[in-house]
Amino acid sequence: MAEEKKLKTLATGDKTIPPEGAKMIPIYIMGREYVVPETLTIMKAVEYAGYSYVRGCGCRGGICGACGTFYRFIGDYRLRSGLACQTVAEPNMIIMQLPFFPANRPGYDLEKMQSAPHEELRRLYPEVFKCVGCGTCTRTCPMDIDVMDYIALMKRGDLKGAAIKSFDCVMCGLCASRCPAQISQFTAAMFVRRVYGKYILPKAAHVKKRVDEVRSGKYEKMLDELMSMKQEDVKKLYVEREREPDLAEAGKWMPKDTKNL
Amino acid sequence: MSGYTTVLSELIKKAEATRPARMEKARKGEHFPALTMEQRQQWLKKYHPDYKSDGRRKLLIGPNKGMELPEEVASLIESRSRLNTKAVDLKKADYETDLLVIGAGGAGTAAALVAQELGLKVLVSTKLRHGDSNTVMAEGGIQGATQEGDSPYFHYLDVIGGGHFSNAPALAAALTNDAPLIINWLEDLGMMFDKAPSGRMKVRHGGGTCRKRMHSSGDMTGAEIMRVLRDEARNRDNDIKMLEFSPAVELILDSAGKAAGAVLYNLETKEYYVVRAKAVVVATGGFGRLHIQGFPTTNHYGATADGIVMAYRAGAKLQDLDSTQYHPTGAIFPEQNVGLLITEKVRGLGAQLLNVDGEQFCFPLEPRDVESACVIRECLDIGKGVVTPTGRFGVWLDSPMIDLLHGEGTVRKELPAKYIQFKRYDIDISRVPMLIYPTLHYQNGGIQIDEWSRTGIDGLFSAGEVAGGVHGRNRLMGNSLLDVLVFGRRAGLKAAEYAKSAKTGSPLSLKHVEDFNKEIEAAGIRSTGVSPILLPDYAPDHVKARQIV
Incomplete structure (x- = not known):
């Protein structure tokens, strides 16, 4: 019978199982009071209250940026922010999600840059250089990115630094919504990361070489051979594959059998 | 760590006690023995949810009548259309375009970009925002045989062996041969790959690989791919028009039975739109939110x-849709993280799975279905699972090994998103292990396609998770990001060729929908709902009971 019980606990879908004896807490969704079990994320608490999401819900795993949320606690002047799917609802939270925020995003052609990357940044996003250094963006970021710092790096022309510093960005737009200098930090950062990835980060020569080999049709015959083989023979090849050691240095290790490389 | 309860913190000590000995072996490259091919099959049959016969039934109508599917999928397919076809005016198209792409994840966006390059006007319909997809959630990496000691030949062997030799060979060959081209394409688009200072790609093993060919971008590879592709599509918005919050609800055929558009539904205004297109790509993704079993x-x-x-x-054939991938490592603690994917990269970096006694019980990098079966066996059969305060079962994933193996700070550097997601709940995964159990992750099967993403219906192409055959009955890590881009691009290419020669102007039709509704009735299916459902329903019972419809 123990096994049956175990199996049952698996069948939970997406509904939360509040721990036994979970306390009920008041939260205020756009100002209206609802009572929900403690420990839920804001997103699950909002659903528990009876809302069905259309906007403001995406991956439910903290990576898509659909559910940027502002909240305050009753009696506390501070405005706080987080992702609804990642932030636990607490008593007396007054919640407003920001499912969309208009951002400035000038189009550009990555293949045909008109000037040096940092000049392009200045041309596309002149407002970046008007940052007043208030730090609200950094305090607002639900991914704990030091937004103001990467903006400062952009101003200094350190695009590598800005690309790396902004890498965790989920593009929720909360930073832009609070910026007194009206900067769309997250779209400027997107531009900078692509420029860095394309023009500053060194190219992988081995990829280029392999692309030429693929385009020359080198592997088609090998693959045709595998496709036309009997299943037992493919199985044998599969089982006999040589496994590259985990700690082998990339580009240095070679298998004993080099015929099909 | 305060994030774990006292009971769990005590249990962690058992894992810590066995760690020095495990570390010593790991440093020597010694592994817990992998299962033999025979054992794999035995364990799968006994423990994998796909092999359980309850909760399944045969399709009663349509091109795959008789195919056995999970109940959730079968009843969705055999529901009535949500569209009142009589109320749709097909004489006037609200949008006319060369190519209609349905779905704006990795596959749809890749198809749109390629078709645009070939001169097409593209309309993209997406249910949520551009990029809202499983692509954005893929973490660990994308495979491609780009290193000297590797080749598409070995990648193919891994793909087909991992799929238990049930893959469509032509699709596996297309996947592996195109892979280096995809990596190169992404690099050209400015993706920030993890690289050595020389520019050489950093690569890792994934479950079931014989070569290290997992390319990554931190632990948010899919998010990085998606934001780069989306950014590029936005740069081309003169030709690629994006309609967000406007999912397709039915395909439109022409009088010759060729794909000719779709009916879209604006989720906010509740209006429908008729789209006439010369070709259509279906790239709507998988079925995880049906919560199979x-x-x-x-x-x-x-x-x-x-x-x-x-x-x-519309008459497209399906394949392998009864096959579901359970990712072996979904978080089960804390409750807020339940279902959250713990990337296979964690195991690729050396973290081992441990039972309640801190003992290893399986090779950490088996193919995913086998690994899942191992965890389920350990919890349900052997009874050595760890129980959480909310009554869930799981095993430890010993992430602290990573810093010990690769140096202090590796977890934070290589797994930044995971690190943050647990740190929020006071769990430092570079110091204490995570609790995991298999979670519904991927739809292995789907719409049948050939190696050029053609569905068998003229003008209808399909790519990504919605399509089947590439991975057979089990997919390896790093091959879905690859799949969406390979077949997305191929769909865009072939759809463009097709659209350029397609004859247009014949009347639009939804007769196939009406016919399907009649078939449902004739088969005596008492369907209660309508489909596609578009969004899952998470309203709790206490709310539903009081809703006034």
Whole structure:
């Protein structure tokens, strides 16, 4: 019978199982009071209250940026922010999600840059250089990115630094919504990361070489051979594959059998 | 660590006690023995949810009548259309375009970009925002045989062996041969790959690989791919028009039975739109949000199998749709993280799975279905699972090994998103292990396609998770990001060729939908709902009971 019980606990879908004896807490969704079990994320608490999401819900795993949320606690002047799917609802939270925020995003052609990357940044996003250094963006970021710092790096022309510093960005737009200098930090950062990835980060020569080999049709015959083989023979090849050691240095290790490389 | 309860903190000590000995072996490259091919099959049959016969039934109508599917999928397919076809005026198209792409994740966006390059005007319909997809959630990496000691030949062997030799060989060959081209394409688009200072790609093993060919971008590879592709599509918005919050609800055929557009539905204004197109790509993603057998899922909110439903009504064939991938490592603690995917990269970096006694019980990098079966066996059969305060079962994933193996700070550097997601709840995964259990992760099967993403219906192409055959009955890590881009691009290419020569102007039709509704009735199916469902329903019972409809 123990096994049956175990199996049952698996069948939970997406509904939360509040721990036994979970306390009920008041939260205020756009100002209206609802009572929900403690420990839920804001997103699950909002659903528990009876809302069905259309906007403001995406991956439910903290990576898509659909559910940027502002909240305050009753009696506390501070405005706080987080992702609804990642932030636990607490008593007396007054919640407003920001499912969309208009951002400035000038189009550009990555293949045909008109000037040096940092000049392009200045041309596309002149407002970046008007940052007043208030730090609200950094305090607002639900991914704990030091937004103001990467903006400062952009101003200094350190695009590598800005690309790396902004890498965790989920593009929720909360930073832009609070910026007194009206900067769309997250779209400027997107531009900078692509420029860095394309023009500053060194190219992988081995990829280029392999692309030429693929385009020359080198592997088609090998693959045709595998496709036309009997299943037992493919199985044998599969089982006999040589496994590259985990700690082998990339580009240095070679298998004993080099015929099909 | 305060994030764990006292009971769990005590249990962690058992894992810590066995760690020095495990570390010593790991440093020497010694592994817990992998299962033999025979054992793999035995364990799968006994423990993998796919092999359980309850909760399944045969399709009663349509091109795959008789195919056995999970109940959740079968009843969705055999529901009535949500569209009142009589109320749709097909004489006037609200949008006319060369190519209609349905779905704006990795596959749809890749198709749109390629078709645009070939001179097409593209309209993209998406249910949520551009990029809202499982692509954005893929973490660990993308495979491609780019290193000297590797080749598409070995990648192919891994793909087909991992799929238990059930893959469509031509699709596996296309996948592996195109892989280096895809890596190169992404690099050209400015993706920030993890690289050595020389520019050489950093690569790792994934479950079931014989070569290290997992390319990554931190632990948010899919998010990085998606934001780069989306950014590029936005740069081309003169030719690629994006309609967000406007999912397709039915395909439109012409009088010759060729794909000719779709009916879209604006989720906010509740209006429908008729789109006339010369070709259509279905790239709507998978079915995780159907919660097959009640499992939690790692999938995006929109993963409700819309494309399967629409294409099946239009006459497209399905394959392997009874095969579901359970990712071996979904978080089960804390409750807020339940269902959250813990990337295979964690195991690729050396973290081992441990039972309640801190003992290893399986090779950490078996193919995913086998690994899942191992965890389920350890918890349900052997009875050495760890129980959480909310009554869930799981095993430890010993992430602290990573810093010990690769140096202090590796977890934070290589797994930044995971690190943050646990740190929020006071769990430092570079110091203490995570609790995991298999979670519904991927739809292995789907719409049948050939190696050029053609569905068998003229003018209808399909790519990505919604399509089947590439991975057979089990997919390896790093091959879905690859799949969406390889077949997305191929769909865009072939759809462009097709659209350029397609004859247009014949009347639009939804007769296939009406016919399907009649078939449902004739087969005596008492369907209660309509489909596609578009979004999952998470309203709790206490609310539902009081809703006034």
